[in-house]
Amino acid sequence: MPIMAVTAMKYPTQRHLPSIVNLNTFEVIARRLSITAAADELGLTQSAVSRQLSDLEGFVGVALCRRTTSGMELTVDGASYLRRVRTLLDELESATIAASMGSMPGKILRLSVPTTFGTLWAMPRLCAFATAHRQIQLDVATHTGPISMRDSGLDAAIVHCEGPEPGCVADLLHPLHSFPLAAPTLSRLVAPLTGAQMAALPLLHQSMAPNSWAAYLRQLGASVEVPMPGAHYGLLSLGLMAAEAGLGVALAPDYASASALQAGRLVKLNDKPFISPRSYFLVTTNERAKAPVIQSLRQWLTGQSEGAP
Missing domain, CATH: 1.10.10.10 (Winged helix-like DNA-binding domain superfamily/Winged helix DNA-binding domain)
Incomplete structure (x- = not known):
């Protein structure tokens, strides 16, 4: 009214x-x-x-x-x-x-991380960084999907991308290698499965990468059409839970699936990885990259990422 x-x-x-x-x-x-x-x-x-x-x-x-x-x-x-x-x-x-x-210049670092990668890969390393640099206050937020560093108000962000946006620098933290994973009871076929054999199984898709399955199966020589059938999940962790429940095959990265594979809740259907054109980078602007606190974080995370799962 x-x-x-x-x-x-x-x-x-x-x-x-x-x-x-x-x-x-x-x-x-x-x-x-x-x-x-x-x-x-x-x-x-x-x-x-x-x-x-x-x-x-x-x-x-x-x-x-x-x-x-x-x-x-x-x-x-x-x-x-x-x-x-x-x-x-x-x-x-x-x-x-x-x-x-602002009266504490160089003492506060505002960072954003992707939800799942941030939880499973980044946070253990960020906690170690914070422990070793107690003079720095580390404020961590999360994001899903793309993020613009120049418009975000952040000091840095871990971004899933092909490279930095103009005016930014990026340090490679983790290439994205994904494998086909399923509950041991889903298929009686003996691994490694061919692309055609996997295409006949229920496939679980990630909403942020809906065509990954098609690209991977073509990489294995299978003839597939897009869009492919199958359930879609907004978070990688949800897709992995569905795979563990026997609902289908997830194409998931190594950093997210190591514990489930080790415990036997999931098995690899093929050892050939799907290598995404995108990787996880630590991104900051050209101006912020010169700050000592940002340089410390860059050196820490790139050093921690070498040889780490």
């Missing part, structure tokens, strides 16, 4: 931006669904909280909340607005913390 009342909240700049204080109050009200509880959390009076909500609603021109017999509830517009506001408030808080810690 549109709100036509004139609000006293002014434009702080030429941009159409509401008060951050009012946005934060709205987020607390939406989380607590109570003016009273929100006032207690914010250390304000109930009338002040109500006034800030009213000012925000007047600014955006729609009702964000409505009173009920048990408290407050979000309107459809309010729920939609909240989803975006929450993300922006979190990002603003993170940016403010990072800026506030």
Whole structure:
């Protein structure tokens, strides 16, 4: 329902931006669904909280909340607005913390890693780095899919790519070699299986690399068409769990499958690897690469990666 009342909240700049204080109050009200509880959390009076909500609603021109017999509830517009506001408030808080810690130059390193590779390969090495360099605060985030270093605000990132984007440098950490893996009970055929034999089995695909199976089977001499049938999984770890459950054959890298192979939960159907055109690189911008903290991380990870699974 549109709100036509004139609000006293002014434009702080030429941009159409509401008060951050009012946005934060709205987020607390939406989380607590109570003016009273929100006032207690914010250390304000109930009338002040109500006034800030009213000012925000007047600014955006729609009702964000409505009173009920048990408290407050979000309107459809309010729920939609909240989803975006929450993300922006979190990002603003993170940016403010990072800026506030600018008095510690060279002591903080902001890094992002791919979810699965970061968990299985990178984090043990990053923990060792942090232990050996206790003067450096290592902040680690995760990402899935591509990431732009120049727009990310990060100091460095481990990226699955063919090489660095313009204006960046990259250190090779881990080439991506994948093998066909399945539960021992999936097939009675004796390894190594041919490409045609594997193509007849249920294949498990990774959403981020949907054509890897086709490329690998062609490498083995099989004639296949794209797209190939089979279930798709958004994370490598999910595909491996499906393979262990006997749902099909996963084409998975060595770093992710070593423990399952050693324990006998998975077996290799062929020892010939699929070598991806992409590898895992440590990427940073040309400017940041000169920083001593980045140089220490680059030397550490490239040294740790030599000969490591």
